[in-house]
Amino acid sequence: MKPRLRILSIFLIVSGFLCFFNACSPKTGFVVIDGTDLRRPDGSKLEIRGTNLGNWLNPEGYMFGFSKTNSAWMIDDMLCELVGPDEAAEFWKEFKDNYITEEDIRFIASCGANTVRLPFNYKLFTDEDYMGLVSAQDGFERIDALVEWCRDAGLYLILDMHDCPGGQTGDNIDNSYGYPWLFESEKSQELFIDIWTRIAAHYAEEPVILGYELMNEPIATYFDDEYFNPLLEPLYKRTVEAIRRYDRNHIILLGGPQWNSRFDNFTDWSFDDKIMFTCHRYGGDACKEAIGNFSSFRDKTGLPMYMGEIGHNTIEWQDSFCNAMRELNIGWTFWPYKKLDSSCMMGITRPEGWQAIIDFAEADRSSYEAIRKARPDMAASRAALKSFITNCRYTNCIPQQDYINSIQLDR
Secondary structure: OOOHHHHHHHHHHHHHHHHHHHHHHHOOOOOOOEEEEOOOOOOOOEEEEOOOOOOOEOHHHHHOOOOOOHHHHHHHHHHHHHHHHHHHHHHHHHHHHHHHHHHHHHHHHHOOOOOEEEEEEHHHHOOOOOOOOOOOOOHHHHHHHHHHHHHOOOOOOEEEEEEEOOOOOHHHHHHOOOOHHHHOOOHHHHHHHHHHHHHHHHOOOOEEEEEEEEEOOOOOOOOOHHHHHHHHHEEEEEHHHHOOOOOOEEEEEOOOOHHHOOOOOOOOOOOOEEEEEEEEEEOOOOOOHHHHHHHHHHHOOOEEEEEHHHHHOHHHHHHHHHHHHHHHEEEEEEOOOEEEOOOOOEEEEEOHHHHHHHHHHOOOOOOHHHHHHHHOOHHHHHHHHHHHHHHHHHHHHHEEEHHHHHHOOOO
């Protein structure tokens, strides 16, 4: 080989190695783990205080006032039966454009929050039918915009895959078909890992993102925990290993089974140096003893524990529980930021004619005859849907000040 070619070859090899090393090596400027604490890039302690942007990219029926029609696919079917697929698709586009905007993010920051958690459906990164799109889903477009809003507002962002391929919970909250198929389907697991690696590759250098929460509330209490729970940790390990091929910067958050409430299934927390755990709590006594199992597991592992969801209780309960979490060094994001009526930071006023849509959603629609019989006036339904979009905009929502005060974002 001629000297010039030899030198060029060596240069290319070294350059390639440096590029690979640069991509896979952790960077400064990110939130890091320090024992049971989180630290900002400047070294100061980060105590997570914030809210969940629930319903925006993972619709749940109760936030619209529905009960039986309680998952995203059920809501979409109902809307198609109500006003047709074209107008249903238009509703979803307007919904995504207006439900959460930069104004909402600025307001959250103004209340004292430092973090928002974004629940999202895996379908936002596929060509599956979801929220009015049947191809070219807009997951990165929506989250990219949110990242910039959070950057400008000084907020951190946690990405939470609330709805996983096949379903990880087996209930309405994961938009599944009533069973945690994820843990029995290799195809679903491969898609789950593929989506997380694409997200990691896309956001590897983005310090606004605090971390990736791999899945929300795996394995509901309705299923055999002795069978399912041992399947969770191995899937977490596979996914973390795949993510680390693209991203060594971000923290990865792991939730326990049975509504993020149990952690006795975990046997290893040393397989990665940037993992932490996340728990959920609704109801029960508002005292630190009620969540002693969470703090005990935190102390056992020597890693941070964070309350990803809590809420839907009295003002007094929420205030007392914040005191308990603060005493135990557990950060929190309350659920949710916005919904119909109240029990949130921003309440949406019910549009005129909305009750007719609720009645249709709750009615028997098990046959075409039943759909025709239950369907309300289409013109009135279209008007109510348009009014919902208007009412859900930040400028038309009603701040729930007592609620906001009770979740202690500014203390």
